[in-house]
Structure formats: C-alpha cells, structure tokens
Amino acid sequence: MQAGFAMVCAGAVQTKNVRNTVLKNLLDGCGAALGFYCFGYAFSYGGSTFGGPTTFIGDTNFFLMNINENFFLSPTVDAMAFWFFQFAFSATAATIVAGTLAERCQMGAYLMYSILLTGLIYPVVVHAVWSPNGIFAATNINKLFGSGAIDFSGCGTIHMTGGITGLVATIILGPRRGRFFDDRGVPLKSPGVIVQHSVALQALGTLILWFGWYGFNSGSTLMITIPSRSETAARCVVASSLGSATGAISSLLLNFFLTERQTGEGIFDLTMALNGALSGLVSITAGCAVIEPWVAIVAGFIGGINYVFGSRLLIRWRLDDAVDAIPVHFCNGVWGLIVVGLLANPTHVYDLYRSTHAGWIYSWSQGSADGRLLAANLVYMLFVAGWVSVTMFPFFFALNYLGWFRSDPLEEIIGLDVSYHGAEAIMSDENDDPYRQYVEQKALKRRKRVNPSKQSTIIGGRVYKPDIEMLDDVPISVEGSKNHY
C-alpha cells in the first residue's frame, strides 16, 4: 500500500517536491512499524479477550512482548501475522495525511505527527471497534445498543482518522503558495493551477492501491471467527471490484456534466476518475463483508458523487488538499459507515457477528424499523470525529505556534527537494531572484554554523543584515501565509 500511496503523491505534486513527498511516504511506513511495535499494538489489542470487560485502551504486549500468550484469535490466526496485517493498516492511516500536507510542511513536524498518530490516536479508535473489548465492537459481549458498530475493514479507523487529521492539519497549515492567494495574500479569483509531476505515476499508484485493497478487505476476515471465511473474503473482493468501478464512473461523469454546465465544454478528467475509484473503495470498506453486490454498486456510485462535491467544497472554502485525500477518505469514510447502517444484509450480519440487528432499510422494508446498527455506527462515527479532532487540533496548533509546521516561504518557492534534500534546483535560472536569494541565505547559514565563534561578530555587523534585507525583498511574509486559513 505504501508503494501505491507514494506513487499517487509523487505523481500529483510538483516536480520540485517529489523527493520530499516520497520520503514522507517512506518514513510513514517506517514510523508506523516502530510506533506500532512499541505502543500501537499494545494500545489496540493488548490483553484483548473474547467475553472480557469493555476497556478504553489495551495495556499489555508493549514491544510485542509475550504476544503469543493468550492471543485472542488463537489458534486460528498467528499473533505475529496479525501484528503484520495491523501494522499495514496503521501505516495506511498515517500516510493518508502525507498527501494532503504535501509541498509545504516541515520534515520535523511530519515525523512528530506521524509517531503520535500511529502510536496513540489511531490505536484508540482501533481498540474501540475492532478489539472484542472495545466499547463499540460488534464482537463485544456487551454490544452497544445490543448491536455494536460494524466497521469491517476500517472506514472509521483508517479513513476517517486519516481524513480528519488531514482536514485539521490543512486548516492550520494553510494552502500552498499560489493556490488560492497571490504573493501578497490577495485571494485569487480561481484556484491557481499546480502543474503535477506525472499523471502516469498517479494512475499507477491508484491501481496499486486498488489491488492492495483486495488484500485489506479480504484479509480482514482474519478478525472473524467463523468457518466459512473464504466465502466472506470472496464477497469482499466482489464488493471492492464493483464499488471502485461505479465510483470511477460516477465521478467521471458528474465532473463531465458539471464542467459542461460551467464552461460549455465537458472534460473527462482522469484525476477525477482515479480518485473516484478510490472513493468507491472507501465507500464499501466498512461493509464489504455484510453487503450484497448490488449494494456495493449503489454505495460506490454515491461515493463517487460525494467525492466530486467534497472536492469542490474544499476549493470553495479555500482549503488546500494536494491529492484530494480529504474528500476521498473522510467524506466516504462517513458514507461507508452509513451504508452499513442502512444496507447491511441480515443473514451476513448474523453469520459474522451473531447480531439480529441489520441495515435499517432491510428492517423497514419488512415493516419494522430497527435502527440499532445505524445508531451504533453513527455514535461510533461521532466518537472518531471527536477523538481525532480534539487531540490533533491542539497538537497542530502548538506546532504552528512554535513555527515548526510550515516551511519557510522562500524554501517553498524553491521547492522542498532543494531545501531539505540536497537536490539541484530544476527549473530555476541562476539569476532568478528567489533562487539567488535562497543560495545566499544558505551560504550564510553554513558559514555561521561551521565556525560560529569566529564569524559571529562580523556576521552580526555586516553579513546578517543583508540576510534580513533579502527576506524583506521577498514579496511574501510568513504572517501572510499563516493568516490564510
């Protein structure tokens, strides 16, 4: 999955930021491996047992110690294999945010957020719904509302968690330079065009993700203790195929229709179709094991529509999401949980969870109106939204206040590959103004650091001054960028 996300992001950003973006995706995987090894797994599943009391968080198996003893899925599933599968999930949740924040975030901020998310925020959500001791779990013996929430492959845990984190972060971080405001902070009439690196790589990444989703959705049957696991896995892959197909088609056509109305000429937008396919996949993620194929078609179709409108809403609100991760993952994470509440099939729900409370529409069509599953899913959704935003907002706010979040404006113009990763500037003429200033500033920094004691006075008197002047020359102020949210 990391390969998929890395390619989606590498394809979607500007050429000058490719290294930076790819490195963040790589570090996501690494951070998730360590974070989930040390704390994440313990908080998620430590000490979980079927029939045990409801808890807020796990408390044993830190550093995978004694992970095989009293493992709640033994002997069907090996604990180490389970860890690996869960780690892949946590890396996915973390990496969703990478795309949103691309091209304007400092490396350090990224590392800090990444560890916090996979080490604490995400595991709490996972515990709540996937551990048999979780408050919302349908596998808990004391099911919420007698039903428990059903989030089979992680609409809430992965997609909503990642999506909300991205949303909070982009609100605080502000848009990329030139996206919604010009150099002086004046709002642009229409969003600035950002030339992306390679649409072919973005498509490749989306197709890798699509493929990886089959593994995630069918692999989630691990967590169910029933004999007919292969039948459930088959239902999952069928739902995934149909959901992504209809998502791609609906967002492609809706966008064609909307552009046709607005400009007189419709556009078949590849990016819309790619993100539409992902939207369709997110839409069926929560329910793939308990829905019929035709429900996957309906869910994917609406998921594609959600995406198009969500994406346009973000632009209207001047919230900058470099790869449209928020409408794909947040909007459809919410929608996916609603799909389960409305259309989960009674037979499958009973087979998998021994619960008699299925989708509201099924119940309604039979004359009753059993909305317990829907209610449980909605409460669970509110819990995820609340927990993630309440914890992440202060965190990002503090980062921003300390000046650790947003890149230096000059660095953003030059491109993060040059400023952090030692790449050569690509398109810059050497006499180009921002580039010349950038080089001088860097040269100055180096001199200061390499021999701070000797040159400090000289710098203070003569060299430091032009540095400040240089910054003044740049027609953008740091405050300007901060105020744009």
Added chain:
Amino acid sequence: MQAGFAMVCAGAVQTKNVRNTVLKNLLDGCGAALGFYCFGYAFSYGGSTFGGPTTFIGDTNFFLMNINENFFLSPTVDAMAFWFFQFAFSATAATIVAGTLAERCQMGAYLMYSILLTGLIYPVVVHAVWSPNGIFAATNINKLFGSGAIDFSGCGTIHMTGGITGLVATIILGPRRGRFFDDRGVPLKSPGVIVQHSVALQALGTLILWFGWYGFNSGSTLMITIPSRSETAARCVVASSLGSATGAISSLLLNFFLTERQTGEGIFDLTMALNGALSGLVSITAGCAVIEPWVAIVAGFIGGINYVFGSRLLIRWRLDDAVDAIPVHFCNGVWGLIVVGLLANPTHVYDLYRSTHAGWIYSWSQGSADGRLLAANLVYMLFVAGWVSVTMFPFFFALNYLGWFRSDPLEEIIGLDVSYHGAEAIMSDENDDPYRQYVEQKALKRRKRVNPSKQSTIIGGRVYKPDIEMLDDVPISVEGSKNHY
C-alpha cells in the same frame, strides 16, 4: 493486470496522450466490472452444470442473482471468488484493444466498444470453451471429436478475442497522423517515428504483466476438478517463466539480426524484448497446464519470432498498432492453440480432462496419428476468429460511418489530453499554428454552448465563417484520414 496494461500503454504513447490512454485503461476495468456483473457472467457460465446439454450461451445468474445455488464448481470453489477471477480475465480481453487504438480514438466509441465486448462477444467465446456446456469444451461430456479443445488460460478467449478486435478496429480507424502518411495523405517511405512517453514505465508495465500472468495461469486450475491442483499450478508457473524468457531472447536476437542485415548495424531493441516476453507468455497460455517445461521453451522461442515478423508485417501493410498488441496477442494466441494441439502431454491431458487424445506429435512419435485435439483446437480457433470479426466489423464500421470513431484531426495533432481531459498543451508554442486554431475553435464552441440563444445569429453571420476557414487552413481533411485504410 490493469496496472500492467496501463503502464505499458502510458509508456508507449506520446506524452500528449498519456491521460487519455490511462483513462481508457481505467474505464476498461470499470466497464468490465459492470458488464460482467450484469450480463457477462450470465452469458458465460449461467446455469452451467457438468454433464448438462451443450448450449451456445448461458441464461441465468444475471446481476449475480442466486449465483451460489447449483454452482457447477461447488463446493471446491466459491462462486463469488470465481466471478472475481473471471472478471479479471474479461477486463484483460477488453484492455488489449486499448493499446492498439491509442492516440486517435474518441472516448465515446471506446466506452461503447468496451461494454459490447465484455457484455456479449467475449462471454460467448468463454461459454464455448470453458463452460462444461460449451460446444468446444474439453469438460463437456459430449466432447467435440471426442477430445474437445483445450485452452487452459485463454489464448482463444482472451488473446485472440482482444487481438482480432484490435485488428478489425485499426483497419477501420486508420493509422495515426504522421505514422504512415504525411499531412496530405501521401505514403511515407519509412514509418514516421513516434516519440514515446517513457520506456521505463513501459518496462514496468511489462514486468507487472509478467508477474500477473503467474496468477492467471496458476489460478486457472480453479476450473479443473482434480485433487493435485498445486502440482498443476506449479507446472503453469514454470512454463510461464521459461516461455517468457525464451520469447524475450528470441525476439531480441532476431530483431538484432534483421536490423544488422538491413542497416549494417544491429540494435538491441528493448521494446522488442519486452513484447517478446509477452509473446512468450501468450504462447504458453493455452497449454501451460498440459505441457512439459521443454515445450514451453520451444513455444516461447517461436512466439518471439512470430511477434517480430508479425510486427513487421503490420508495418508493411500500413496497419498502425500503437503498442504492437496485435502481433503479441493475436498471432501468438493462434500459435498457443496450435502448440497444445501439437505438444500436449498425454499424461497431463488425461489427468486433467480424462481425454486420451493428446498432442499430435506425441501420437505421431508412437506410430499413430491422433490429430483430434489439434483438429478441435483449430476448429475452435476458426470459431473465435469468425465470431469476433463478424460481430465487431459491422459495429466499428457503423461507428466510423456515424463519425463517432476517429478523433477530430486538429484534436489529434494537439493531443487528446488537451482536447478531452483539460490538460495544458505541453510542447506547443502559443503562436504555433494548430494550437492557436484549436484554442479559437474551442472558444467558439464554448460561446455557442453557454449562451446559444443570444449569440447564434451573430455567430451564423460572422463568427462561424472563420471557424470553417480555420478548418480549411489545416492541411488535413477528415476524409483524408478515413481513406487511409
């Protein structure tokens, strides 16, 4: 597999058409999912039973309804899993054509052809040879010639079907502008060089396909009801490895030899090696379960040679195939079926199909001359060629007659990414003639559409005229492009 084909095509086309090509590959997958959900599966396998009567087409399980009841492979295989596997096959058949038609076909035409192929044309072929009720099926109790045709992983169903469709389509569609004819329709002495987007992506796509083939060939053991399935699957992956290796080597060397003879200097052509590997894979697709490893080497070697000559023949006939899909899939689809007829191993044939009629060469080497399997495969091959060309030729002819098939000549020059997908023109100077004309023409269209009532008279009098003049300026006429086949 879609990822593989998408990358092969994205790498092989011109940069100005990358979005268009990738989108078509994506829509293939989506169209196949829906088409195969609604009708395709039903026509292919609906109501199939071992020992049932021979039928032309399936007739139940539309929209996957009641797919689990009386499924002919139960309880060994889950019906949903089987659908998923078959859907992946159908998407592959459809996407083969995308490459051939790249860079000059309208979006609408593509969508229509794609639905027709996966919804009807392909399922009929599948039913004929893979359903136990198919007329050519070796699993039918009334085997054709007492043997039935053996097409294990789809030389006929997938590769010939895709290849013939591509052949028919390119005959009607005509070559890309500047490929074989200059702007005035005068034949060029040597084919025009078309600069491809990225050879690295093409190589990546080929290697992904190679990898995916292992899944297809070994997964096809699903359709066999024998205990030692893993042994058969192992034979398939060995054959795939050896076939692709020898295919790549033979076409690389043959092309080196031919270029050396023609120009005095041999070229190791990467594209030849890549397509040679695919050719080797196609060559063993029909027989991978019933042939020995050494047969795979022979088949792959000749497959690579077939490809090189096939590709040159197409160029001589001025048939334009943007990714050489026709020589790879059609020529070697035919060859793969012949390989089975000649060299299928008696032991394996009996184990898998309970048939005593194996490859003709085996029988001949033992003094008899039992050509029943070869005959069955040849008849099946003729059936596929006949069915597909008889149905697709009128379809494409009608599309072309209605003007829905070929892109506008101006759009083709500018690149389909600009005309359909809202991309910025890449290499065009703004004062470039075709580009300026294109922009004016578009602006005109928009004005007309956005406010048709108000401006229609003015346009009729003044603005519409220069539009026609502009088209006259372009030194290419639509008729010109149509006459080139």
Added chain:
Amino acid sequence: MQAGFAMVCAGAVQTKNVRNTVLKNLLDGCGAALGFYCFGYAFSYGGSTFGGPTTFIGDTNFFLMNINENFFLSPTVDAMAFWFFQFAFSATAATIVAGTLAERCQMGAYLMYSILLTGLIYPVVVHAVWSPNGIFAATNINKLFGSGAIDFSGCGTIHMTGGITGLVATIILGPRRGRFFDDRGVPLKSPGVIVQHSVALQALGTLILWFGWYGFNSGSTLMITIPSRSETAARCVVASSLGSATGAISSLLLNFFLTERQTGEGIFDLTMALNGALSGLVSITAGCAVIEPWVAIVAGFIGGINYVFGSRLLIRWRLDDAVDAIPVHFCNGVWGLIVVGLLANPTHVYDLYRSTHAGWIYSWSQGSADGRLLAANLVYMLFVAGWVSVTMFPFFFALNYLGWFRSDPLEEIIGLDVSYHGAEAIMSDENDDPYRQYVEQKALKRRKRVNPSKQSTIIGGRVYKPDIEMLDDVPISVEGSKNHY
C-alpha cells in the same frame, strides 16, 4: 523482484542509459530462467537427499529431467514450485550486479557474466548451504562444527554473491566517465554529480523490492520440514518490517548528521533512506526465521549505518557503484550472517534445525560461550567470498583484456541507449562535438559492413584516417579509462 530492481536502476541512472539498464534487468530474468533450467538447479539441488553424503555440487536433474522423482522435500513441497522459487532467487543474485555496472558496460559482457553466475557460481554457494548435502548446511546430518551455518533466506547465497561480483567487476571496469576523474584522467576533488533519471521510479522500485522481500523471506520456510510453518513465516515478515524501518531511519539520520558536520547544513537524503531500507532488509535476511523482533530492530539499525559508511568508503576508494549495490548487499550480507551467529534464538534454532548451538550472545549471557554457530557462519562467509572472487576475478580480467567489457568512450558520452538500442540522442545539439563525431563514426562503420569488399581500399586510404583522427580529437583515450582502478 525483477520489476523492483529494474525500477531502482532505471530511476538511478542517467536518462541517456535507461533503455540499456532496463534491458539488462530484463535479460537477467531471462538468462536466469534458462541458466537455472539447464544447469543451475541441477548443480544446486540435483540428487539432494536428507541424510545423504556431503557433496560439493549437485549432479542430476539437468533440464529439470525427472525432477519429481525422489525430490528431497516431497511430499510437503512440489518440485516444480520449488524450482520456480529458487529461480526467482537466482535472478535476484544476478540482477544485483546490473546496477553496479550500469552506464558503462557492453551488452555482450553482461550476457556472458549473467549466464556464468546463474549457471555455475551461484549454484555452488546454494548447494553448500541450502542443500541437505551441502558442506555448511545446518540440515546436513554431519553439521559443520556440530552446528552448520544458518543462512535462512540468502545473505550469503544471494547478497554476498551478488555484492562481491559487483565489487570485483567495478574494480576492473573502472568508474563512469566524469565520476571521479576528469576527461584527462586527473582525479576530481569531489565526485562528479550524475543526474539521475527519476527519483520517483527509484522509490517505486525500492518499495516493490520491500514488498517482494516479504515473499522471499516467508517463502523460504518451504525449505524447512516442520509443521508450524505459518508461525515461522509470520516471524519472518515481522522481522522484515522492523529491519527495513530501522535501516531507513538510521541511514537517513546518520547521513543527516554527517552532512551537517561537513557542510553546516544537514540533508535528508531520500536515496539514503531508500537504500537504508534495503540494507535493513538484507541485515535480517539470514536470520529472519530465528531471531526475535527486537533483534531485527538492532540488526536493521546497524545495517543502515553500515550502508552509509560503506557507501562513503567506496567513494573514497574511487570505486564507482551506480546504485550503491555493494554497500547494500555485500556489507550487509556479511553483517546479516554475523547477526545470526550472535543473536539467533536457541528455541527457534532448535525448532527449525534440531541444533543446540544458537547465537553466541545468548550462550554468553548464560555463562557459557558456545560460538559454534558463529564460527560456522564465519567460515561459510569466507567460503563465499573466496569462491566468488577467485572465479569472477579472472573472468572479468579476461573480458577486459579482450576489450569486451568496457563501452567505447565515445559511446559512453553519447549514452548507451543511442549506441546499442537505436534511441534518438536526447540532449545533444546536432553540432555538439561528441555527437557529430559519433554519427560520423557510425556512418563509416555501416558503410564498411554493408559493403565491405567494395569500399575497403578507399576506406583504408582515405576514410579510415579521419576515423582515427576523430578518436584523437576526443580528449579521452581508452587506456585512460582502463587505468583508473
């Protein structure tokens, strides 16, 4: 895995050599398939039996004949599936070298080396440690030092073999033009910057390799005859995840620290992180089945450090490795074998190999000092190093002596894609000096070859002379390039 290596190399080399590099990677796979089919498998495992006498090399099953009879892993594993898995390993060993030699090696040399390696050199190492009749094998009944060497997934067989071959080859082949010496052979003060084709593709390749490693490491449980194979496989994937994560982080941070000390400004180098991840994976390859998760973290961390220092050492010694394959695979192949000797867990070693000799540190912490496993692994390591360098050094030396190894200097400047693969020159101005000379030289060659009898006298008198003059014009002599090692 070929897809991964191909993309790593395609991304890392200069644009002018992409085709050449990708083709070499493709041919690796093809050559390995044939070489391993004909001889490799026979030399590696032919006639192996548990409890049989110790031999230097296998001697039956050439061309996979009778491979199923008396197969030593029957009936647990199918012989064909085993061949396929082993072939994938051999292709990996061969392809490691491709990166090191990129951009300056002749095609013919590459083909010859590739067949030699997979057909003979590599199989001897495999037989020594993986066949139950191998002299170092822990599955041999006469275990070396009573313990035998443990190389679970191939630190010695694959990574050391590939790494040493690359090291020997680059010593003889010399660095790329402009890497360490200027055009006249004068050493440069700092290594010349080589602009790489696409960092995104390199990242993609690394992530594909990472993913493929899971298959290799968990698949290696095939070769163990114990019931709880899935538990072992799970341990392997956990070790792989943690090792690669810490490897990426340690090399990223170490490089940041070192560049900060040297230039006053730290660089987060993406290439370092990518190769660090691979280094971490190599570090746990030998031991993944017998180490605890925390050992994987330690091993990966040190592996990342090894890589950074190894890479810097190579540059100091002016040994040119285009993709840093030597520090990744050779240095950490050695380190991975030491990890096993120090930290193999007694329980796992006994479960898998029925040996009571585990890692030296475990034994030391319990008061004894049982270094038999460490000793066996060190002797095995020396055997690999000796065998590969003793056989490959004369081979490459002879190739070089015959002038079949290094590309023509003019061809190297123009780029191998133009000279071997018929590509158009990319960045060259037509009046560019080396390019013009190159074209003239080629034209001359063609004239000579196409019609050698007619023009030979004229060429001898008039045309051949300017050819020599042209070469003199080029400010580089072939001798110059040879003397640089």
